[in-house]
Amino acid sequence: MSYSYKLSYLKQLEAESIYIMREAVAQFEKPVLLFSGGKDSIVMAHLARKAFWPAKLPFPMLHVDTGHNFPETIEFRDYLVNKIGARLIVRTVQDSIDQGLAEEEKGPNPSRNGLQTVTLLSAIEEFKFDVAFGGARRDEEKARAKERFFSHRDEFSQWDPKNQRPELWHLYNGRKNPGEHFRVFPLSNWTELDIWQYIAEEELELPSIYFSHQREIVNRQGVLLAKSEFITLLKGEQYEEKTIRFRTVGDMSCTGAVESPASNLEDIIAEVAAARVTERAARADDQRSEAAMEDRKKQGYF
Amino acid sequence: MEIKEQKREADLLRFITCGSVDDGKSTLIGRLLYDTKTIFEDQLQNIERTSQQRGEEYVNLALLTDGLRAEREQGITIDVAYRYFATPTRKFIMADTPGHIQYTRNMVTGASTANLAIVLVDARKGVIEQTCRHTFIASLLKIDHIILCVNKMDLVGFSEEVFNKIKADFETFISRLDIADVSYIPVSALQGDNIVNRSESMPWYEGPTLLYTLENVHLGSDLNLVDARFPVQYVSRPQTTEYHDFRGYAGRVEGGVFKPGDEVMVLPSGFTSKISAIETFDGPVAEAFPPMSVTITLNDEIDISRGDMIVKPNNQPQTSQDIELMICWMHEKPLVKGKKYIIRHTTREAKCLVKDIRYKMNINTLHKIEDDLNIGLNDIARIVIRSTVPLFFDDYRRNAATGSLILIDEFTNETLAAGIIL
Numbered sequence: 001m002s003y004s005y006k007l008s009y010l011k012q013l014e015a016e017s018i019y020i021m022r023e024a025v026a027q028f029e030k031p032v033l034l035f036s037g038g039k040d041s042i043v044m045a046h047l048a049r050k051a052f053w054p055a056k057l058p059f060p061m062l063h064v065d066t067g068h069n070f071p072e073t074i075e076f077r078d079y080l081v082n083k084i085g086a087r088l089i090v091r092t093v094q095d096s097i098d099q100g101l102a103e104e105e106k107g108p109n110p111s112r113n114g115l116q117t118v119t120l121l122s123a124i125e126e127f128k129f130d131v132a133f134g135g136a137r138r139d140e141e142k143a144r145a146k147e148r149f150f151s152h153r154d155e156f157s158q159w160d161p162k163n164q165r166p167e168l169w170h171l172y173n174g175r176k177n178p179g180e181h182f183r184v185f186p187l188s189n190w191t192e193l194d195i196w197q198y199i200a201e202e203e204l205e206l207p208s209i210y211f212s213h214q215r216e217i218v219n220r221q222g223v224l225l226a227k228s229e230f231i232t233l234l235k236g237e238q239y240e241e242k243t244i245r246f247r248t249v250g251d252m253s254c255t256g257a258v259e260s261p262a263s264n265l266e267d268i269i270a271e272v273a274a275a276r277v278t279e280r281a282a283r284a285d286d287q288r289s290e291a292a293m294e295d296r297k298k299q300g301y302f
Numbered sequence: 303m304e305i306k307e308q309k310r311e312a313d314l315l316r317f318i319t320c321g322s323v324d325d326g327k328s329t330l331i332g333r334l335l336y337d338t339k340t341i342f343e344d345q346l347q348n349i350e351r352t353s354q355q356r357g358e359e360y361v362n363l364a365l366l367t368d369g370l371r372a373e374r375e376q377g378i379t380i381d382v383a384y385r386y387f388a389t390p391t392r393k394f395i396m397a398d399t400p401g402h403i404q405y406t407r408n409m410v411t412g413a414s415t416a417n418l419a420i421v422l423v424d425a426r427k428g429v430i431e432q433t434c435r436h437t438f439i440a441s442l443l444k445i446d447h448i449i450l451c452v453n454k455m456d457l458v459g460f461s462e463e464v465f466n467k468i469k470a471d472f473e474t475f476i477s478r479l480d481i482a483d484v485s486y487i488p489v490s491a492l493q494g495d496n497i498v499n500r501s502e503s504m505p506w507y508e509g510p511t512l513l514y515t516l517e518n519v520h521l522g523s524d525l526n527l528v529d530a531r532f533p534v535q536y537v538s539r540p541q542t543t544e545y546h547d548f549r550g551y552a553g554r555v556e557g558g559v560f561k562p563g564d565e566v567m568v569l570p571s572g573f574t575s576k577i578s579a580i581e582t583f584d585g586p587v588a589e590a591f592p593p594m595s596v597t598i599t600l601n602d603e604i605d606i607s608r609g610d611m612i613v614k615p616n617n618q619p620q621t622s623q624d625i626e627l628m629i630c631w632m633h634e635k636p637l638v639k640g641k642k643y644i645i646r647h648t649t650r651e652a653k654c655l656v657k658d659i660r661y662k663m664n665i666n667t668l669h670k671i672e673d674d675l676n677i678g679l680n681d682i683a684r685i686v687i688r689s690t691v692p693l694f695f696d697d698y699r700r701n702a703a704t705g706s707l708i709l710i711d712e713f714t715n716e717t718l719a720a721g722i723i724l
Contacts, residue, residue, distance in 0.1 A: 005527055005559065005591040009314055009393055018595040019554045022536045026608055026649070050583035051595070054548055055540035138384045145383045165717045166407045166632050168414040169706045171646050175715035189395060191386045 010198050017186035018051040019170065020149055021133065024184045025051075025058055027174035028131040034120075035061040035088070037073035038249040039206060040135035040187060042080065043195055046204055047186060048133075049084060060087040062132070064120045066112040067094050068230050068251035076207040091123040111254050117301045121157050124181060131174065131182045139191040143294035149188050155179035157300035192247075193272050200265040212245045212263040223256035247272075315516060316395045318412040320440070321422030322432035323401035326453045329362075330422060330491035331385060331398050334513065337498035340387040382412040391517045401432060406439075406680040407632035410720055413440055414706070417521060418447040420512070425458045425488075429471040435665045435680075437472075441479040442628060442682070442722060444699060447519050448476075448484045451512060456490040460503040478668050483519070487512055525592040526701045530558025530566075531619065532612040533648035533704075538597055550581055550597035551606055556648065556703035557696075558614070559591045560598065567615040568606055569694045574615055575602040592703075609650035611694045619694040619704060624657075625687050627721040629709070630680070635718070637677035637685070643718065645689060647707035653690045654709075660684040684724075698722045 007015065025031055033048060035041045048057050063077060081088045093115045096102040102118040104110055124132060138145045148164055150172040165173055174182055187195075199206065216227040216239040225231055227239050230253040244257035245268075262268045319327045334340075353362040383398045397412030413419065419440040423433050440448060450472050458464045465488045476484060487496055488507050495501035498513045510518070535553040560566075564577045580590045581597045590596045598612060606612075613619060631637055637656065645654045661670040663682040670684075677683045698705030709719040 005525070006313075007594065012314065012593060015554065015593050015595040019535070019593075022552055022595070023649075026536045051552075052538065053583040053597075054542070054545045054550075054581070055538055056542070139386045142383070145385065166411045166720070168411060168708055168717070168720045169702065170415075171706065171708045173646060173708060173710055173715070173717045175644070175710060177715060189384070189386075193388075 010194060010201060013190055013194060014047065014050070014198070016170075016189065017047045020172070020184060020186040021048055021051040023172050024131050024133065024150070024174065024182070027172070028182065030127065030129045031059040031131045031133065032089075032124075032127065032129040033057070033059055033061045033133040034135070035063050035077070036135075036249070037063070037069075037077040037080075037207060038135070039195055039199065039210060040137065042204055042206060043190075043198060044133060044135045044187065045080065045084065045086070046202060057084070057086050059133075060089050062089045062091065062120075062123055062129075064116045064123065065090050065092045066116060066251050067092060068112055068228075068253045070207070070209050070226070070246075070249065070252055070255075072207045072209045073249055076205075080205070089123065089127070091119050091126075093119045095119070096122060111251065113251060113254055114299075114301070117299050121300050124157070129181065130176070131184055133184050133186065135187050136185050137187050137190050137192070137195075147185055147188065149185055150174050151183045151185065152176065153181050153183060153300065157181070159183075159298050159300070161294065161298070193269070196265065196269045196272050200269060207249065209246045209249060210268070212243055212261050212267075214241055215244055215257065216241050217244060217257055223254075224258070225255075226252055226257060228252040247275075313521065314393045314395065315418060315519070315521065316397070316416045317418040317420060317516065318397045318399050318409070318416045318440075318445075319420045319422065320399045320409050320413070320436040321401055321451075321453075322424070322427075322430055325401060325422040325424045326491045327401060327422050328398055330420070330451065330453065330489070330497065330512075331396060333491045333494055333497045334396075335385065335387060337494060338387055338389060338513065340385075382408050389513070389517055394516065406435065407630070409436060410439055410443070410630050410632065413443045413445060414720065416440075416443075416445055418449065418516070418519060419445045420449045420451055422451050422453050423468060423472075425452050425454045425461075425464055425468065428468045429475060431666055433472070434475055437476060437481075438479065438663070438665055438668070438682070439630065441476075441481050442630075444702060446482040448481055449512065449515055450484065450486045451491075452486070452488045453491050455488045455495060455501075455504065456493055460488075460490075460495075460501070462504070462506040465507075485509070485515055487515065526557040527591060528558060529617055529619070529696060529701060529704075530560055530564075530612075530614045531556040531696070531701065531704050532560060532598065533650070534606055534608055534610045534612065535649045536608060537606065548599070549603070550599045551612065552595070552597045553612075553649065554595045555590050555592045557592060557701050558617070559589050560612075561589045562586070565615060566600070566612050567618065568604055569611045569613060569618070569621065570692055571604065571606075571610070573602075573604045575600040575604055577601075609648075611648065613694070619696050621692045621694050623689045623692050625654075625689065625693060625695070626660075626684070626724045627687060627707070628682065628684050628724060629677075629719045629721045630682050631677050631719050632679065633711075633716060633718045634679050635711075637681075637683070637719070639675075642712060643687075644710040644712050645687070645693075645707050645721075646710060647693050647695065648704060650691075650693060652693070653712070654687040656685055657688050658686040660686065695723050697724065 093112045096119045102115045136144050148167045217224045218237050218239050245260045262271045385396050387394050399409040399412040452465050452468050469486045489496045496511045534551045538550040538552050540548050562577050567574045578599045578601045579586050639656050645652050659675040661672045696704045705723040707721040
């Protein structure tokens with residue numbers, strides 16, 4: 001092969017993400033990286049290390065903990081934070097509820113997904129963060145497809161999708177007034193498949209729940225929910241054991257599994273390439289209404 | 303891993319779709335996604351359900367890209383929606399940009415990072431003001447490839463005569479613009495004619511389909527490999543035991559090729575030094591070229607900060623405080639001659655004064671308007687600014703990264719204009 005000055009597609013994406021992270025750190029004073037322990041935030045942490053090497057991450061990581069996590073995710077989170085020598089801040093939805101800032105949903109399947117916004121915003125205020133890195137991708141969801149790399153939030157942390165700043169070339173305007181902050185999304189142009197291919201190429205470690213395993217699940221309106229203390233069986237429902245894995249990792253109360261034998265990265269990449277439904281189809285939180293994501297984002301959600 | 307290898311070889315095309323409102327842009331994108339089997343079942347079910355609820359006759363593919371509630375309610379596109387798809391030959395990032403004149407600024411946003419523009423016209427209406435406006439902006443932003451899609455051919459009886467008339471009108475308009483490559487395709491996005499599959503209703507059209515054109519358009523390198531330009535983004539001083547004396551300049555190569563040992567000059571100081579290493583997390587590299595993000599270390603300790611630029615002594619950018627620009631104005635508040643604005647250019651931020659407004663463009667006739675210099679939302683004008691500090695720049699046509707800037711309101715911090723350095 002003759003040598004040409006051409007970066008592979010993944011390397012182009014990587015270079016873009018690194019550029020954006022550096023730009024945010026240069027333009028803001030108190031950045032924070034939102035970290036859930038899911039694959040996208042693992043890629044984010046990796047890109048952040050690349051962006052600032054040989055220095056350590058110039059910002060802490062923040063986990064907004066709903067208390068409804070998969071134990072494997074939390075275990076992995078602590079392992080990774082320790083391994084890369086990052087500083088981790090954990091703020092819990094339970095604290096927000098106890099402080100009377102948020103209220104638990106009623107019903108058989110209370111989700112704390114929306115409540116995360118309250119906890120996130122309190123944490124941003126507590127630490128005076130002026131920019132929060134998120135791992136959201138535009139290919140995930142139609143409201144996210146409209147998101148800028150540098151996304152402005154007003155003093156109430158609201159997103160105004162009808163009136164976003166034009167974002168030209170790669171000139172990012174992070175100027176803001178007191179009390180306002182930004183969300184920065186370095187993975188905007190990545191697709192689910194890109195993430196998996198990058199994980200394989202960079203040999204990144206992942207929580208075990210992404211790989212095929214046996215688990216007791218209940219099928220609730222097509223969403224396969226894992227057995228846990230957060231799920232109450234409805235009339236006529238029962239647990240059954242299946243070979244499953246998770247394509248996306250959120251709360252146990254709303255993240256659905258997919259039946260899959262894919263137990264290594266190669267199989268997962270083949271599965272994702274051939275998938276006929278989006279990864280968020282298995283998320284009960286997005287199935288609530290057509291504009292569920294847009295509505296949550298306007299309020300200040302990730 | 304076969305898939306991985308395949309993807310790595312595939313190249314990338316970024317394109318936009320533009321045209322007037324109701325020309326069927328969102329439907330065209332929906333059709334591209336649908337016929338390339340990029341639409342997922344749950345997405346399709348969602349829009350089928352919504353279309354049914356709204357009492358629409360067929361599945362409304364526009365609902366795929368109109369992601370905001372207000373967009374679906376009004377049936378228009380307000381902001382750019384980005385979509386991703388791939389065929390075995392290419393990966394595509396497409397930006398569906400708004401057709402409403404009110405949202406032209408969002409079209410400019412999408413166009414600033416595109417290599418190709420699909421301009422849609424409604425076969426019943428032909429070339430109209432928005433067609434001209436979008437095509438002009440595309441040429442101003444140096445988009446080298448334009449595909450004129452004459453849509454809704456089904457509504458004009460798939461008439462070759464109608465198509466040829468529109469083609470001739472468009473040719474007349476663009477003869478005065480600088481566009482390298484234009485193709486013309488008659489389509490029906492609604493029925494899928496000539497999008498992915500060849501039309502059976504238009505045997506007179508012998509050219510390629512839209513997808514074939516997208517897959518095969520020749521992408522010469524958009525990247526300038528001649529003029530070495532490295533705007534310093536961030537100074538890396540780890541101050542750890544291991545890297546106690548490390549001082550690196552992080553940034554992205556915006557032009558040319560840098561190698562260890564190269565003699566370089568730092569602007570604005572003019573000091574020279576040699577590159578000692580080009581560092582990355584994965585180890586030092588033998589050369590850095592666009593769009594790599596790297597960290598450069600130099601042999602000498604020189605005072606360098608964000609906004610400075612590392613170049614080669616024998617190939618320097620222009621350095622000046624007085625700059626001639628074409629601007630696309632993007633705010634309801636008009637441009638004010640004599641007012642100060644904030645400029646962001648590469649990694650540099652400065653203030654500037656608008657010294658002169660030379661003329662405003664009449665988009666339809668491409669004439670210069672010199673007797674009305676009120677520059678408001680969506681106007682395109684030529685202006686002169688004077689910046690508080692020198693900028694290091696190239697002509698936009700030579701290097702879009704060092705030839706572009708934005709103007710920002712110093713009080714509200716909103717982005718007001720896109721500037722193209724002449």
